[in-house]
Amino acid sequence: MAANKIINFIKDLVLNPYRGLSWVGTKLAYKMRWKKVPFLPIGIDIEPNNTCNFKCSHCQVTYWDKKPAYFDREIFSKLLAQIPSLMRVKLQGMGEPLLNKELIPMLQAGEARGLRMYFNTNGSINDPATSQQLAQLQRTHINYSLDGATAETFTQMRQGSRFDRIINNIRMLVGERNLGSKLAISAWTVVTQKNIHELSEIVRLAKQLGLDYITIQPHLSNWGKAEMLPRTDGIQVTNEPDIFATELATAKLVATEVGIELAINESNRFCRDKPCPWVWKSAYITATGDVVPCNVIADADIVKMGNVFERDFKDIWNDRAYQELRGRIASHDLPDHCKHCYVDPD
Numbered sequence: 087m088a089a090n091k092i093i094n095f096i097k098d099l100v101l102n103p104y105r106g107l108s109w110v111g112t113k114l115a116y117k118m119r120w121k122k123v124p125f126l127p128i129g130i131d132i133e134p135n136n137t138c139n140f141k142c143s144h145c146q147v148t149y150w151d152k153k154p155a156y157f158d159r160e161i162f163s164k165l166l167a168q169i170p171s172l173m174r175v176k177l178q179g180m181g182e183p184l185l186n187k188e189l190i191p192m193l194q195a196g197e198a199r200g201l202r203m204y205f206n207t208n209g210s211i212n213d214p215a216t217s218q219q220l221a222q223l224q225r226t227h228i229n230y231s232l233d234g235a236t237a238e239t240f241t242q243m244r245q246g247s248r249f250d251r252i253i254n255n256i257r258m259l260v261g262e263r264n265l266g267s268k269l270a271i272s273a274w275t276v277v278t279q280k281n282i283h284e285l286s287e288i289v290r291l292a293k294q295l296g297l298d299y300i301t302i303q304p305h306l307s308n309w310g311k312a313e314m315l316p317r318t319d320g321i322q323v324t325n326e327p328d329i330f331a332t333e334l335a336t337a338k339l340v341a342t343e344v345g346i347e348l349a350i351n352e353s354n355r356f357c358r359d360k361p362c363p364w365v366w367k368s369a370y371i372t373a374t375g376d377v378v379p380c381n382v383i384a385d386a387d388i389v390k391m392g393n394v395f396e397r398d399f400k401d402i403w404n405d406r407a408y409q410e411l412r413g414r415i416a417s418h419d420l421p422d423h424c425k426h427c428y429v430d431p432d
Contacts, residue, residue: 094202098173098200098202101200102173102200104170104171105128105171105172105173107125108125108126108127108128108171109128109173111123111124111125112125112127112128112366112367113367115366115367116363116366119361119412119416120366120412121409121410121412121413121416122404122409123366123403123404123412124404125171126169126170126171126172126399126400126403127171127172127367127368127369127403128171128172128173128174128367129172129173129174129175129176129367129368130169130172130174130175130176130368130369130370130371131175131176131179131368131369131370131371131381132157132162132165132175132176132177132178132179132370132371133157133178133179133181133370133371133372133373133384134156134157134177134178134179134181134183134186134188134189134192134205134373135154135155135156135157135179135181135182135183135185135186135373136152136154136155136179136180136181136372136373136374137154137156137181137182137185138180138181138182138185138208139182139185139208139211139246140182140208140210140244140245140246140247141245141246142243142244142245143245143317144276144278144306144317144318144321145180146180146309146311146314146384147180147181149313149314150385155372155373155374156186156373157186157188157192157373158188159188159191159192159195161375161395162188162195162196165371165394165399166195166196166201168394168398168399168400169399169400172199172201173201173202174201174203174204175196175202175203175204176203176204176205176381177189177192177193177196177203177204177205178204178205178206178381179370179372179373179384180385181373182207182210182211183205183206183207184207184211184212184216185211189205190216190219190220193205193220193223193226194223196225197223197224197225197226200225201225202225202226202227203223203225203226203227204226204227204228204229205226205228205229206228206229206230206231206274207228207229207230207231208230208231208244208247208252209230209231209252209255209256210247210248210251210252210255211255212255212258212259213255214258217255217258217259217262218262220259220262220269221259221262221263221265221267221269222267222269223267223269224267224268224269225268226269226270227269227270227271227272228259228269228270228271228272229272229273229274229301230252230256230271230272230273230274230297231244231273231274231275231276232256232273232274232275232288232292232297232300233275233276233281233288234281234284234288235284235287235288235290235291236249236284236287237249237250239280239281239283239284240252242280242281243276243278243280243281253291253295256271256297257295257296259271260295260296260297264296270298271296271297271298272292272297272298272299272300272301273288273292273295273297273299273300273301274300274301274303275288275300275302275303276302276303276306277302277303277304277323277330278306278321278322278323279321279322279323279325279326280321282323282326282329282330282333283333285302285333285334285336285337286333286336286337286340288300288337289337289340289341289344289346289348290340290344292346293341293344293345293346297346298347299346299348299349300341300347300348300349301349301350301351302334302337302348302349302350302351303351304323304324304330304334304350304351304352305322305324305352305354305355306318306319306321306322307354307382307426307427308426309382309383309384309385310382310383310385310388310389310422310423310424311385311388311423312422334350354382354427355427355428355429356428356429357428357429357430358418358428358430361415361416361418362380362415362424362427362428364379364380365379365380365408365411365412366412368380369391369399369403370383370384371394372384372385372386374386374393374395375393375394375395375396376390376391376393377390377391377392377393377394377399377402378390378391379391379411382427383423388423389411389421389423391405391407391408391411392405392407
């Protein structure tokens with residue numbers, strides 16, 4: 087899987103030298119900690135909608151009262167035109183993407199531009215017709231949230247879910263994909279004290295469902311909000327390091343036994359010597375067009391850099407707000423909303 091990603095990435099760079107230059111340029115800007123980045127990002131997260139049909143206790147969407155908002159394919163295409171350097175787009179935000187009826191047309195539009203497309207889903211919505219359409223995609227990667235191996239644990243993690251329906255939906259799409267689609271399908275597991283006891287069985291389930299690989303996320307973000315701390319920090323699996331280490335070691339053995347790749351996501355754990363790269367390399371755009379520094383905050387009420395419906399992205403990318411934030415992160419003068427992602431926030 088990793089080798090295929092590297093090969094595809096190199097092909098993309100060769101076919102589009104401008105994107106390749108932007109890839110090198112943004113990496114250089116991060117390494118040198120430039121306040122002004124003379125290259126646009128090669129990857130970006132776009133929130134197709136800010137609504138969800140689940141009420142997960144560790145998710146900020148459960149507690150906010152934002153007016154529902156949805157991207158459509160016309161707005162999406164206009165935004166892509168603003169950022170010609172893009173190689174990948176994650177159509178993912180603080181909601182369930184398949185609630186947006188335009189999601190598949192947007193995925194198709196991104197693929198038509200030669201982009202690699204990504205989104206996560208809770209698996210509750212893809213009916214047979216949707217699965218057939220998704221299975222025709224060639225440059226898209228879907229992550230299913232797989233947070234339990236039993237209905238009891240799964241519904242405890244994903245309130246409002248129906249475990250049997252979601253498992254059947256995953257099987258259905260994998261079955262469609264096996265007819266010849268190049269669609270990539272994997273599992274993403276948020277590990278907490280509520281489901282750590284089932285980690286090995288979740289790995290087995292991912293293999294049984296025919297998923298390509300599984301990624302586990304052991305660290306919960308508080309979304310840059312102090313009021314979320316009781317809902318996230320209290321169930322962190324890393325609060326019990328010995329238990330986590332034991333269960334993870336067993337899960338790795340199971341992954342080897344059944345033949346599925348197991349990855350660990352540590353993308354939101356930074357330090358003074360390894361600062362967060364988001365402000366140099368990427369951005370998060372909400373369903374209302376607001377530019378937010380990263381998908382860990384994902385809320386313009388916490389920090390907003392501008393709005394792409396009002397100004398071109400390239401003007402926002404190097405405006406004062408971005409330059410000031412890059413300077414603060416480079417000097418480890420972290421804003422409060424960034425500290426939760428750092429092992430040495432002070």
